[in-house]
Amino acid sequence: MTTVEPAWAVGVCTGVHAAGSRDVVYVPDNPLSHVLRVFEQRFRDVRLLLATREEEAFGIAAGLYLGGRLPTVMLQSSGLGNSLNAITSLLMPYQIPVLMVVSMRGDAGEWNAAQVPMGRAVGGIFEALAVPYATVESADAAAETVRLAGKTAFGTRTSRAVLLPRRVTTGS
Amino acid sequence: MTRLEATRVIVEFAGDAPIIASLGHPAYDLFAAGDRPQNFYTWGSMGLASSVGLGLALARPDVRVIVLDGDGSLLMNLGSLATIGLLKPQNLVVVVMDNEEYATTGGQRTPTAHGADLEAAARAMGIAATATVRSPQELQDRGAESPALHGSGPLFIVAKVQESAPTAKPPLDCVFIKQRFMSAIRTPQSSIEGAAL
Numbered sequence: 001m002t003t004v005e006p007a008w009a010v011g012v013c014t015g016v017h018a019a020g021s022r023d024v025v026y027v028p029d030n031p032l033s034h035v036l037r038v039f040e041q042r043f044r045d046v047r048l049l050l051a052t053r054e055e056e057a058f059g060i061a062a063g064l065y066l067g068g069r070l071p072t073v074m075l076q077s078s079g080l081g082n083s084l085n086a087i088t089s090l091l092m093p094y095q096i097p098v099l100m101v102v103s104m105r106g107d108a109g110e111w112n113a114a115q116v117p118m119g120r121a122v123g124g125i126f127e128a129l130a131v132p133y134a135t136v137e138s139a140d141a142a143a144e145t146v147r148l149a150g151k152t153a154f155g156t157r158t159s160r161a162v163l164l165p166r167r168v169t170t171g172s
Numbered sequence: 173m174t175r176l177e178a179t180r181v182i183v184e185f186a187g188d189a190p191i192i193a194s195l196g197h198p199a200y201d202l203f204a205a206g207d208r209p210q211n212f213y214t215w216g217s218m219g220l221a222s223s224v225g226l227g228l229a230l231a232r233p234d235v236r237v238i239v240l241d242g243d244g245s246l247l248m249n250l251g252s253l254a255t256i257g258l259l260k261p262q263n264l265v266v267v268v269m270d271n272e273e274y275a276t277t278g279g280q281r282t283p284t285a286h287g288a289d290l291e292a293a294a295r296a297m298g299i300a301a302t303a304t305v306r307s308p309q310e311l312q313d314r315g316a317e318s319p320a321l322h323g324s325g326p327l328f329i330v331a332k333v334q335e336s337a338p339t340a341k342p343p344l345d346c347v348f349i350k351q352r353f354m355s356a357i358r359t360p361q362s363s364i365e366g367a368a369l
Contacts, residue, residue, distance in 0.1 A: 023230075023231075025227075047230075049230070049259070050255070050258070051251075052251030052254055052255055053251050055219070055220065055249070056220070056223045056249055056251055056252055058220070058223075059219075059220030059221075059222075059223025059224050059226075059227065059249075059252075060223045060224070060226055060227040060255070062220075062223075062224050063192070063224040063225060063226060063227020063228035063229070063230070063231065064227040064228070064230060064231045065227075065231075066212065066224070066228050066350070066354055066357070066359060067227070067228045067230075067232040067235075067357070067359060068232070068354075068359040068360060069227075069231045071227070085216065085217060085218070086220060088216070089215070089216025089217045090214065090216060090224075093215065093216065093346040093347075094346040094347060094349070095346075095347050095350065096350065157363060
């Protein structure tokens with residue numbers, strides 16, 4: 001069986017690694033399964049940690065940072081709603097940086113109406129929180145977009161997010 | 173045993189070990205029992221103390237990490253027990269101050285007042301070393317055990333405590349708490365220490 005490594009997923013992993021992050025706390029979704037597989041196959045020095053819920057993932061990430069690690073949290077956009085109290089009352093006041101990699105639902109190409117309201121709100125929520133975010137516009141841009149977000153987040157002790165739109169992750 | 177008495181026991185057996193305290197009364201009592209730079213007082217993110225402790229325990233396997241949680245707080249993030257049970261960090265100790273009420277918000281009863289058993293939940297999630305204690309001596313005896321010594325995995329203790337009105341309030345500046353804490357556990361911080369070019 002050949003496992004296909006989508007170029008965008010290789011780019012995301014390359015960017016996370018290049019930003020110095022070796023710990024990825026995640027709640028999985030379909031597109032992120034490709035990223036997880038690339039990490040497992042190509043980046044053996046990256047520790048993958050499953051969380052039961054996105055808010056928990058941010059708590060674990062905060063503890064990793066206190067111990068000297070540079071944490072990434074990977075989540076689906078639907079999980080951003082589950083994360084807001086952790087982001088606003090732990091990461092922000094303590095200046096604990098996390099690189100967020102957000103797999104988008106509810107954007108162009110979505111088939112499930114239940115995903116649309118939150119997906120549409122993601123940009124506005126990050127703006128309301130003053131969390132800088134960037135969108136991966138193409139597979140080719142993934143590595144550099146993620147690396148820059150991570151470098152800036154860890155360098156300035158301010159969390160940042162990278163959005164992975166469905167047209168990039170699913171080609172839809 | 174009041175929560176403050178239990179907290180004093182924990183500070184005693186902690187030695188130099190970092191303590192992550194859940195917001196509200198657990199953090200207030202930790203400060204009253206003994207402020208130390210290795211105390212990480214949370215001021216928000218209810219439910220996440222055990223998750224923060226887990227992350228730190230994974231980052232620093234050389235350090236024993238103690239979490240001071242509350243029953244109401246842990247009930248907000250029970251999934252944390254499954255994650256701890258999955259990863260089984262040998263150096264993590266979670267103590268739940270179970271007063272069976274949301275004391276910080278006025279004493280509303282929590283499900284543990286009606287039989288919800290957090291120790292049983294921890295065991296069901298794969299945490300093998302667990303205890304429920306009701307006296308300072310029992311807490312002292314369990315806390316003095318080093319799980320790493322006999323490879324029994326993370327330690328989870330429910331301390332049944334009586335509510336006692338807090339007498340002091342920890343520092344309010346979150347960045348100060350973090351920087352002091354990271355310095356005390358020797359996590360490099362170029363942002364305050366500078367670095368060679």
